[in-house]
Amino acid sequence: MDDMQTMHAMMLDDAYHVEQVLANGQYGITELVTLDGTGPFVRKKIPLQFARRRLWSTIAECRSPRLPQIEATYELPDWFVVIYDYVQGVTLEQYMAERGRLSADAAIRIVAQLCEAVDELHRCDIVHRDITPANIIMAADGVHLIDFGIAREHNGTDGANGMPRSHDTTTLGTWGFAAPEQYGFASTDARSDVYAIGCVLGFLVTGVQPSDKNHYERLLADADVVDSRIRAIVQQACAFEPSARPQDAAALRRLLYSANAGSTGAHGSGEAPDAVDGSATQRKHTRWVMWIAAVLVMVLIVAGGITGYVLLHGNLGGGLAQSSPDTQTSTGKIPDKNGGDSSSGSSDSSSAGSNDVEEALQNNPLELTESGWSAPNGYVEYALALRNTDTTHAVQFPQVTVTGKSADGSVMFSHTQVFAIVYASETAYFAGQAGDGEKPASVEFTMETPSADDLLDTGGAESFTVRGAKARKIDLGGTTFSGEVVCERDDDNGKGLYADDISVTLVLRDAKGRIVFGRNAYVAKPAKGSAKAFSIETYDLPAYASYDVYAHVY
Incomplete structure (x- = not known):
């Protein structure tokens, strides 16, 4: 960067008003900001040694409204800065804490929207690698996927000397949702995200985190809790061998369509997310009638x-x-x-x-x-x-x-x-x-x-x-x-x-x-x-x- 570029970036950075600091750690600062009364926006300041300029440039080209809508990127002497639209809502983790497990149709609807976002990422050759309920926002217009801290551009040439990797050497992801290959068994790709989405689906219909193996697997196997079609999709998506899974998010979404069209009924205590009418009790009564x-x-x-x-x-x-x-x-x-x-x-x-x-x-x-x-x-x-x-x-x-x-x-x-x-x-x-x-x-x-x-x-x-x-x-x-x-x-x-x-x-x-x-x-x-x-x-x-x-x- 020359002096003029640096000065321009600093002036732009100063123009934003910090409303709230959302996170502050080793890998950067995340703030809620406004600009001349517009916004709010999210501003991520990433230390230059951790900056992934090409990744954020690629995300900016993604077309799904369920992914961050990038407003600007610029570089300061010590930071790489990304500005994107703020999405108001709660995390799926918080959403589930209030509701317990969801009915089959509500779970399918959420996961199908998640597949939309991930399908667009895969189209742009990005593997998220940390799809968890904590990184999914439930907003008025549905699901939004956030946190690309360990996302990988799957271009096949990110290994040594530009050669493809045979496996990932660093343990990455969240226990219970990360695919086996994220622990060094093989290279991560789109199927790694499919595994995580399958775990999210299992979490929604059981109400239990997959990391709690005893309770999670018992509930997943219980026909009174989980519809057999949903169970089969979870098991297929979470197969240990990547070749046995749906090969991308689009394929997984088609399985969800098939299950929904032929479902024998809804299971679970929850209801579908409601951006219009917040009265879940009234909705449930009306639907049963x-x-x-x-x-x-x-x-x-x-x-x-x-x-x-x-x-x-x-x-x-x-x-x-x-x-x-x-x-x-x-x-x-x-x-x-x-x-x-x-x-x-x-x-x-x-x-x-x-x-x-x-x-x-x-x-x-x-x-x-x-x-x-x-x-x-x-x-x-x-x-x-x-x-x-x-x-x-x-x-x-x-x-x-x-x-x-x-x-x-x-x-x-x-x-x-x-x-x-x-x-x-x-x-x-x-x-x-x-x-x-x-x-x-x-x-x-x-x-x-x-x-x-x-x-x-x-x-x-x-x-x-x-x-x-x-x-x-x-x-x-x-x-x-x-x-x-x-x-x-x-x-x-x-x-x-x-x-x-x-x-x-x-x-x-x-x-x-x-x-x-x-x-x-x-x-x-x-x-x-x-x-x-x-x-x-x-x-x-x-x-x-x-x-x-x-x-x-x-």
Whole structure:
């Protein structure tokens, strides 16, 4: 640094006002600061010998709102300084101390959001290596991951002389959550974070820290405490051999989707986090009343058992966007990949009897009305619209298989994305990311047929509109899309029976109205008639002629 750079950094540093010192130790000082009345922000002052400039630069490029949003970095004579947005909330450790163990659906929802953050880290070749309840913030908009003190850039060349490491020689991580390889057995990678996420899931459904082996393992094995599907996911994620685990956070999240769609019921004493209504007792009573009522209706459908997930808690991590009841407003539509006329699957009766459901499923009630994608950085960024032709039943957990192919027609990747819900007679927009970093020549979207258990008479719905949407150019060639989400309909009166959060989905279109890009952001659900602001920051966008922004329960 020259003298001018040093002086500029010192002036910037002095401009921040320290509101509170959060931590002070060998590895630096963490403060809560404001700047000319704006903020608060977190300021981390890291001794130069511990500075990891490239790591923080990479984190600044990460796109997930569940990761620190870096405002600035600069260097002082003795410190490397990072400024990022402050997230108000409590740690997951504190959250659990107040509630005890959580129900299966509440635990899945939290861990799926955690997977979103970790998936983005892995996309940027960062391994966190210290995912614990103490490093997870429960905020109004859901989960946020913090503390990157021992994170590793997994670029394969951080060993001696630029050669890949065969194992990590330093013991790192938190006992009970750190993977075996963090104790010198092998090199850490994305699967090390998968192990820790599995431990977090086990902690949520048992209420006991995994380091307490006797109590933790006993409760995890107890069928009255932990659903068998959840137990299987915890055990797979926490396998000693990394190759036996889900290979990344995205794969683990897909397992969670599968477990949630087929769960036989919720276990545990806790409830899902509530950013809208803090009355957990009232929420629990209301949900049990609705559950019992739904059972009386659904018992005619499935003789062998009843799904317990008739109370809709929202999407577990895909991108659910604005719905348009009764009409299709999208352009550039494509036919249903399954080939039939889905509209003939609509039910003529408001009852949920077996004849209605069987009739609805003879032809898939969901139509894939349009889709599109681009891969500006190798990863596929897509958006699509699903229309529910059934006038009576909502479809929960709709599934779309996304398949990328090379120029010769061979499959490069394929995965099934599970979303939250499409209400009766509505069209919902979804967005997501797929692929492995290598751009495919073509991408196919296949609508899967829902099961009978996924057709529900919800007795209500929620709807949202977006107002004041605008695009604004920012530094480094980026574009921010911003506006407000307005709640127009909320049949559960804000009690969160459908969801607590809103997914805001940006859809870019070419001159012919065809989708070329999709991206999500998330906000807490506004009360009926009120609004919540949103912004979606993007870079390296494909060429586009117009854009739409939609919103839906998450």
